[in-house]
Amino acid sequence: MLRIVNRVLLGVTGLVLLLLGGAVLAVGLGANPPSWWIHDSRHDVLLDDAERTRWHDAGWWWPTVIAVLAVLLLLALWWLTAVLRRHRLAEVLVDTGDGEGALLRGRALEGVLAGEAARLDGVSHAHTRLTGRRSAPEARVRLLLEPHADPGTALRNLTDDALTHARNSAGLASLPAEIRMKAVKHRAERVS
Template sequence: MSAVLRTVNRVLLGVAGLVLLALGGAVLAVGLGVEAPSWWIHAGRDDVLLADAERTRWRDAGWWWPAVVAALAALFLLALWWLVAVVRRRRLAEVLVDTGDGEGALLRGRALEDVLAAEASAMDGVARAQVRLRGRRTAPEARARLLLEPDVDPGEALNHLTTRALSHARNSAGLASLPAKVRLRGVRHRAERVS
């Protein structure tokens, strides 16, 4: 998701949350005895959300209220899933670097990702590398994807990644360990037809 879409998504979610919070707070205030304005949906403290005629309209249909409850529960679960998906960070924003003074310093996660990807891409036979950091800032974990040229030994590329790029990153950030999950893919070349 691009930064613009992410921002629009969060703004819309924030606006929807504020509207729902305002409506819920107003209903609660009227229920606690605050005088309601004349245009408000509830006349006063003893007013109900659904009148008797509205509640009993579908009484003969045994499916109505279970369907309403199921729809509201599904809507609630969908909204909760959306909220978790929007709020959850997929990558680590910062890594705590041990400076030896007991306080430490913060290193931007994207900077470390870029350095790891650049060093992995510089290896012979690696066409492209992508690295993402996850986990906690005191114990990051790397997720790497390497796109390999057809003539490269995957074991050798993995060995170079772990002994060079990951080792350099671990030592420079002062981390005790930097576990990694690596996905290797080969570049597909089309064979030329010889006539």
């Protein structure tokens, strides 16, 4: 969800800046602007003296400007922290059966899952990442398949072996997984 919001905000911001910059450039190069445009001709300035001092004596102007800039700053800081936030699960809560539980490092489970997935037939390389909550983790697995590998067989082996072993060893009721597969691309070589 956050990735979608991030992309939409970046796209809209980029589009607005591109349109404004292109319109200002077109007027600067001599195009005739429409009547509602902020510039009248190529020699017009962005803000003249009358426009800059228009609201200077109004008591509501500066508090409104400061409030709008503060809101924009808070939104920009929220966006920055959302983008920089860690998306990887640090630990997994393992049910030990005695009512206490134990914590398993998320990187350890990721490493074991990736190692077991990489040893499957037809898999060249595997990368895993755990997301979600520590009591209900989710796995994201990326597999790089050999050219001869059957994707259906590789998927079945991954779910039957590696994901089942990880789920059972961590004592999880379920371990949902998003699996992405890609085939190895070999460069053509000249045979003589």
